[in-house]
Amino acid sequence: MKKYENNDSQLVNEYKNGNEKAFEELVNRYKNKVFTTILLIVKDHYLAEDILQDTFIKAIHTIKSGKYNEQGKFLPWLGRIAHNLAIDYFRREKRYPITELDESDSYLERFTEQSPEALHIQKETHNRLRMLIQMLPEKQREVLIMRHYADMSFQEIAESTNVSVNTALGRMRYALINLRKQMTKNKLKYDLNNYPE
Amino acid sequence: MTSTTTQNELLHYLYDEQSNEKQAFLESTLLQDTSLLEEYQDFVTLKKNLGALERSPDKSIIDNILQYSQNFVG
Numbered sequence: 656m657k658k659y660e661n662n663d664s665q666l667v668n669e670y671k672n673g674n675e676k677a678f679e680e681l682v683n684r685y686k687n688k689v690f691t692t693i694l695l696i697v698k699d700h701y702l703a704e705d706i707l708q709d710t711f712i713k714a715i716h717t718i719k720s721g722k723y724n725e726q727g728k729f730l731p732w733l734g735r736i737a738h739n740l741a742i743d744y745f746r747r748e749k750r751y752p753i754t755e756l757d758e759s760d761s762y763l764e765r766f767t768e769q770s771p772e773a774l775h776i777q778k779e780t781h782n783r784l785r786m787l788i789q790m791l792p793e794k795q796r797e798v799l800i801m802r803h804y805a806d807m808s809f810q811e812i813a814e815s816t817n818v819s820v821n822t823a824l825g826r827m828r829y830a831l832i833n834l835r836k837q838m839t840k841n842k843l844k845y846d847l848n849n850y851p852e
Numbered sequence: 853m854t855s856t857t858t859q860n861e862l863l864h865y866l867y868d869e870q871s872n873e874k875q876a877f878l879e880s881t882l883l884q885d886t887s888l889l890e891e892y893q894d895f896v897t898l899k900k901n902l903g904a905l906e907r908s909p910d911k912s913i914i915d916n917i918l919q920y921s922q923n924f925v926g
Contacts, residue, residue, distance in 0.1 A: 678921050682914060690909045704913045711917040719926025777904075784901055803902050808869055824860045831863075835894045 663729035671718055678718075682711060685730050689737045692804040695788060695796075696741040706744060710737040734805020735815060780838075787837050795830035798823055854888050862888065866895050 661669070661677070663684075669677035689710060694703040713736050717723050724732075769777070788796060797816065801807045807815065813823040858881060864870045865878050882889045 675918070675922055679918055682917060686914060687906045687908050691906045694907055700907075704909050707909050708913060708917055708920075712920060715917075715921045715924055716926070719924060721926070780901060781905055784898075785905060788905075799902075802867060803899070804906070809863070809867075821856075821860065824863050825856075827863055828859055831895050831898055834898055835891075838898070839894075 667718060667723060667729060671721070671723075678715075681729065685733060688730065688804050688806065689733055692734055692737050692800055693741045695800050695804065696738070697744065698789070702744070703741075706737065706740050709740055713740070728806070731805060731807040731811055734801065734807055735811070738801060738805055738815075784834065784838065787834050790837075791830050791833060795826045795833065798826040799830040802827055854885060858885075858888065862892055862895070866892070866899065 661680075663681065666677040666681050670681070686707070690703060690707050693706045693710070694700065697703050697706065710733065714733055788799065791799065794816075798812055801812045801815070802809065809820050809823045809827070813820040816823065818826075858878070861870065861874060861878050865875060870878070882892060
């Protein structure tokens with residue numbers, strides 16, 4: 656199979672011209688980031704998969720109908736769609752998620768050659784971090800997800816959430832400070848050496 | 853005390869949103885401000901851990917999306 660090394664913009668153009676393999680490359684490149692963006696909002700694996708499908712279907716319609724704006728970057732655009740669909744779901748249903756996130760880190764266990772103790776610490780760290788993200792104030796959590804997983808710039812986040820760039824930056828800063836403080840307070844090791852590059 | 857502007861620049865730096873000029877300035881600030889450097893190092897670690905939280909959807913979901921795309925005529 657041909658391996659694509661094109662940038663996103665080239666892939667979108669190829670897809671517009673009917674190359675489905677280009678779209679497959681885009682999907683595989685960003686499915687995890689977009690899925691995680693949604694999952695951290697809705698906290699339900701199956702619902703997140705439904706919204707992921709809706710996100711890509713919206714992208715397919717927009718690109719194939721020639722309405723995709725090439726000025727923006729592909730992932731932040733896709734991330735914004737995903738974020739909006741996840742938020743819309745709660746507005747429509749008027750309810751908030753109660754299902755817990757899947758805590759499994761089994762994929763790490765399969766692909767790393769670390770000692771059981773190091774893996775245990777790593778798993779604990781990730782579980783703790785997942786929980787702490789959910790405990791962040793909503794506005795801070797929103798910016799963190801948009802910046803980190805949806806890859807939106809602080810300028811794009813500010814525009815999307817109707818606040819100034821400084822406010823978006825302030826929320827991100829407090830989110831990171833809160834996470835840092837809580838991770839340190841609980842004396843869980845999150846040393847870089849625990850994680851493979 | 854580190855100014856808000858510098859703290860904001862630190863976030864732009866962390867997420868690679870800076871011009872080369874501002875990047876060089878922040879790097880020289882980091883060399884002089886140990887508490888800012890410590891904060892930056894912790895943020896880098898956090899960022900790495902946040903990346904490790906990524907999840908994958910089921911393969912069947914991706915197959916559905918690709919199938920939909922193949923059948924959709926714009």
